[in-house]
Amino acid sequence: MTQNWHQNMNENVTEELIPSLDKSTDEVAWDLYRKAIRFGTWDPAAIDLTQDKVDFESLDEDLKGYLIHFCTGFLDAEENVALKFCPWIMLGSSTEQQAFLSTQLLDEFKHTEFFLRYFKEVLGRERIPGVKNIVQQKLDERVKKMLAALEQSEEEREAVLVEGLTHYQGIIEGVQAMSGYDVFEAVFGSKGLFPGLKEGFSRIKEDEGRHVGFGLRMLKLFARNPEHAKRIRALYDEYLPHILVRYDQPVIVDGREYPTPPEVKGRERLIKMFERRLKDIFGTPVSV
Template sequence: MSTDGTRSAIDRDRRSFRYYRNAVERHWDPHEIDLEPDREAISDAPPVAFDGLRETLALFGAGEEAVTEDLSPLAVVLGDVADQQFVTTQLYEEAKHADFFDRYWRTVINPEEERRELERSSPGDDRWFSEPYDELFERNDAAMHRLLVDDTPENRAIAYCHYHMAIEGILAQTGYYGVQSNFSGDYEELPKLPGLVEGFSKIRSDEGRHVGFGMWKLKTLVRDEGVDPQLVEETVGELAMLVQRIVGGASEDDATGLDEAELVSYAAEKHAQRTEQITDATAEMPDVDELVKLDG
């Protein structure tokens, strides 16, 4: 409502409204992805690859559940209707991503564990999670919930740095890239898992839009709200070090597929690109159609 009591029209030219519409138009259902080929193919995965896949899926599933919970404070403090519309779609998509990982575990991982005569596991088991991983998500939870008691431009910037830049923009995008590369059929030693690759592709596309929203809000805070760009650079830089420890710790020395150096390099590249787009006043923000593309 506006100050005179009349209803405010939605700004359809606002970037967040375009992101909202893009989310609506690109809707997908995790239960429509065929996982039967994955159930057949995963039997060919060597033990080290199967263990690595279980750990990766557990990390992603827990991460999606955590960010679904942690996004709520942002939905509370945002005042613009178009911003709220977009965050509503993001909340829905994060919940949908968590649903995909849970379904994959129940449909593919647990039956394969039984076939291999392994103890039936849960993606919530503590054994999957490292200290840097827990620390990253604990920091994110604190940064997001701080908005409910001290909603300042600086605290909003820190929250976007944690959620949209570090977790979604660096950690998640690096993981999606790695899994898609490893299980797309390019490595003879690893099974081709089309259901997993399709799900990761759709999630990665959604996350590109989420990251774009956070980047735009950060750039606006720097340009219009007086937030020091050094705060953004230092916050993301510190969190990127945690991400590198997570990525490095999840890599096995004898594992087939993309190695630790390649993944760390990919993460560093994403960090550098996005930081420049935010802090450089002359750098243009990518359009939403570019953000959701997976080429390259």
């Protein structure tokens, strides 16, 4: 990694997550599109995983099991949305918005590639079946609604887009994924383990910072409409139990149950991030 890359990364991540409301949405979308070109063109194949292989081989069996479970959740999620994200782009209301959203589709495939590589080169196995992520599974139904909306009125298209932004950028990325980065840092990163995975998460978090920032900004504006605000809050409340399943479920790998590391604190992290996102959108602290 070069010094310039570090400088660019620091410039990027120290900016406020939600872009300013001083510019129009199209101006913000174009700025983020340009930022994605400048900062988002990292190569998943270029990250050095040499030390990660050593770390995994020396890890105790309980933490090996947890890491396989944890990475499976991320791989499943990244791949799922990569295959389903096109309707979000199609519902963009301008060339500028569609341009930015198109960078998110590429990002999701990069993230998928990184985790596929991680399983092959570091974990030395396939992902495991059965890791529950109900909010991700609900994207199948969401995609059908968004595609159907393409043939509907502008008002109906907007209502469906509000739900799509809430579901994906607001909840899946804005709450679930962001909490996951904190879990990795608490369990592994803070102990100096898995520097390649840490770099991958850093890169992915940069990408998703753009996605989440744009989505939350849109939701903040849409929430000025009482009907949209009501639906945004209803979706957050509806999906909260499904989000919590991500860390409430047992960790089972190849038929054996492994303990959840005490540093995870998944439920606590998710609820804290959930409340933070509601505050981002509605402007006042909201408790669940």
